[in-house]
Amino acid sequence: MSLLGQQAVAQTVEYMSADEALSLEHQTRYQRLRRFVESYRIFPAPQFFDYTVPAANMPANFRHDIPVLRIVFPESTFFDTGSAEVLPSAYPIIAAMAKMLDGDVPDVNVFVAGHTDSRGGEDYNHNLSVARAKAVTAALVGSRTRSYTIWSIGFGESLPIYPNTDDQNMAYNRRVEFLVGARPEAVSYWLQQQYDLVCQTSDPMAKLRCMLELKKVRHVYEAEQEGPRQPVVLALPKQNRVASQGARVAVTPTAPKRMTIQLNEKRLRVGSIEH
DSSP states (O other): OHHHHHHHHHHHHOOOOHHHHHHHHHHHHHHHHHHHHTTTOSSSSSSEEEEEEEEGGTTTOSSSEEEEEEEEEGGGGGTTTTSSSSSSGGGGHHHHHHHHHSOOTTEEEEEEEEESSSOOOOHHHHHHHHHHHHHHHHHHHHHHHOOOEEEEEETTTSSSSSSSHHHHHHHHHSSSEEEEEEEEHHHHHHHHTTGSSOOOOOOHHHHHHHHHHHHOOOOOEEEEEEOOOOEEEEEEEEOOOOOBBBOEEEEEOOOEEEEEEEEOOGOOOOTTTTT
């Protein structure tokens, strides 16, 4: 092709904006996971929800709308009652998640969130949800083939989708959620707004009681980053070096990063039975 022809072709190339690229990443992420869920024959299939965090809520140096994909699995698929040991039935799910994320962009961020019902004490439920989130995260780390950032967090009994009034509702409230987005700030912001989702019921009195119960439990949580981590290289003293092998170094991983998630209590409306 002549130089003039090459220039004409180049002029027809249209580049995506940052917002278009983020939207495309989100759509292909969802499509990949749906495909892997079907190929691994995962049942029951997860629930998928997508949200958009407005640019105004993002850091000043990254003012873009960020899509967040939320994937919800029932707790019984992952764990026996009162246990944080991952069941064999969960490994197809973890394999599907790993395959989906292995094909994602390098800066993708994944949050694994654990939730319980209200049976048992609050501290017990919180600690159990944290242990379960960490167990799922460890299994995901062991299944992936490339490095990306994974956060784990446990919310205990503090975010029931439905009032804990019967066995069916409590079964829905016991769940493992994966939240995926291009920036950790976007997922963090979404996590802080979760009171919009809680206590869903057509019974106004049951909703009011559920909301009032949530006033009594903790509202501040901590997410922990599981990877990637940068090693710190420490030189060993000269007397500990072996001359034939040259200077040795000790490699120590840095402490995991942590992020505080404070639930937005302004969204916990309990003023009347109309809410």
